[in-house]
Amino acid sequence: MNKPTRARTLTGTALVLAASMALTACGGGDASSDAEPKKAKTSEAARVDNPLVATFDGGLYVLDGETLKPAKTIELPGFNRVNPAGDDDHVVISTDEGFRVFDAARQTFTDTEFKGAKPGHVVRHGGRTTLFTDGTGEVNVFDPAELGDGAEPRTRTYTSAEPHHGVAIELTDGELVTTLGTEEKRTGALVLDKDNKEIARAENCPGVHGEAAAKDEVVGLGCEDGVLLYKDGKFTKVDAPDDYARTGNQAGSDVSPVLLGDYKTDPEAELERPTRISLIDTRTAKMKLVDLGTSYSFRSLARGPHGEALVLGTNGVLHVIDPETGKVEKRIDAVGEWTEPLDWQQPRPTLFVRDHTAYVSEPGKRRLHAFDLDSGERLTSVTLPQGTNELSGTVAGH
Numbered sequence: 001m002n003k004p005t006r007a008r009t010l011t012g013t014a015l016v017l018a019a020s021m022a023l024t025a026c027g028g029g030d031a032s033s034d035a036e037p038k039k040a041k042t043s044e045a046a047r048v049d050n051p052l053v054a055t056f057d058g059g060l061y062v063l064d065g066e067t068l069k070p071a072k073t074i075e076l077p078g079f080n081r082v083n084p085a086g087d088d089d090h091v092v093i094s095t096d097e098g099f100r101v102f103d104a105a106r107q108t109f110t111d112t113e114f115k116g117a118k119p120g121h122v123v124r125h126g127g128r129t130t131l132f133t134d135g136t137g138e139v140n141v142f143d144p145a146e147l148g149d150g151a152e153p154r155t156r157t158y159t160s161a162e163p164h165h166g167v168a169i170e171l172t173d174g175e176l177v178t179t180l181g182t183e184e185k186r187t188g189a190l191v192l193d194k195d196n197k198e199i200a201r202a203e204n205c206p207g208v209h210g211e212a213a214a215k216d217e218v219v220g221l222g223c224e225d226g227v228l229l230y231k232d233g234k235f236t237k238v239d240a241p242d243d244y245a246r247t248g249n250q251a252g253s254d255v256s257p258v259l260l261g262d263y264k265t266d267p268e269a270e271l272e273r274p275t276r277i278s279l280i281d282t283r284t285a286k287m288k289l290v291d292l293g294t295s296y297s298f299r300s301l302a303r304g305p306h307g308e309a310l311v312l313g314t315n316g317v318l319h320v321i322d323p324e325t326g327k328v329e330k331r332i333d334a335v336g337e338w339t340e341p342l343d344w345q346q347p348r349p350t351l352f353v354r355d356h357t358a359y360v361s362e363p364g365k366r367r368l369h370a371f372d373l374d375s376g377e378r379l380t381s382v383t384l385p386q387g388t389n390e391l392s393g394t395v396a397g398h
Helices: 012-021 144-150
Strands: 052-056 059-063 070-075 081-084 090-095 098-103 108-115 119-125 128-133 138-142 155-159 168-170 176-181 186-192 198-202 209-214 218-222 226-231 234-239 258-261 276-281 286-291 296-303 309-313 317-321 328-333 351-354 357-362 367-372 378-383 391-393
Touching: 052 081, 081 119, 090 119, 098 119, 098 128, 108 144, 119 168, 119 209, 128 168, 128 176, 138 144, 138 168, 138 176, 155 176, 168 209, 176 218, 186 226, 198 234, 209 258, 218 258, 226 276, 234 286, 258 296, 258 309, 276 309, 296 351, 309 351, 351 391, 357 391
Parallel strands: 081 391
Antiparallel strands: 052 059, 052 391, 059 070, 081 090, 090 098, 098 108, 119 128, 128 138, 138 155, 168 176, 176 186, 186 198, 209 218, 218 226, 226 234, 258 276, 276 286, 296 309, 309 317, 317 328, 351 357, 357 367, 367 378
16 A cells, blocks of 8 residues: 655745755745745856856766857866756756756856755746756756846655655646655656645556657656556556656657657666657557667667657667657767667767757767757867766756
8 A cells, every 4th residue: 555645835934944854945035925035146258158067977068058168167076067057057967865956157056055965857838947866856847037147946845755756747737746765676656736735646667767748738757567658637548559658758849749768678687778759649648669770878869859769879860750750850960870888877979959059978088079960060069178978958948
């Protein structure tokens, strides 16, 4: 029998007080849930428009998104991850101690932190950004527009029944879709209303991992035997054609009803290097498989401005795919051939897309490239002091 979930809504001050209880904290807000967020000054620095942030062993590179010229190097020890915060200026850095908000435009950390062990997925959707802390099972949701000038945002918080490697996404009507599981086993998802009361549940998604949102706000969650969809207030299971078929990484687009996912079929593999991708039609709840003839990694999937499915192959080619037909419409020679490392934390070529530009890292050569997705032409490249690992940047208007 499942343990009952605990729901609560806290602001920054309450979160700081709760930090001693090993919960994630955002800190500093007014005690009232509808209070105006307080401001924190950020250091003055030459502003970088459309910044990119790339991690390396020991820190971060902040780069100009147009020229790729490095603007600043930030020292930050440990294995760090980076995701867009959801506005023009900020990204979220996952560190050993939790999530930290970094003002990439001004190249400085803000005072906003969400402390907690094993910070995991960062999800942007519908003008809201959702953080899931694996070590505590806590979910924090905020409006990235409130991050301006170092502000600490008002925060909606929910704590899972058990800590686990999970993910959550808040919909535009305030519903929160979040995963179910423990440290040993993940089973599905539940949905909470805007008051954090459970309104739907599904426990037929073994190994649930990752999420993506398609057109009309259909949410997909990866399973080890297909994909779980949340649509029109209820869950629907998309069965995979194989008995074991892990679709743990997905990419969605607001203009496409089709989700892009990976597709792995060997449960015993130390590291499976699949050549097939999955395309999940949220209208029909059907899955189509496409063999690209080359493998790829979990950092290879993205979507283009017109809903194109994008996959960076280990043959160095960026595949531009029509999600409706599965046809590869364009092949962009992006980097040299590469091999996915066994350790997921080790560097490998990484794809990040913003508007009509695809950014691709080539850590073995310490290079970073920008490509125009419409023409397929390389716009510019840069050589950095060290090879990079994760690659992301600011993304507004989600």
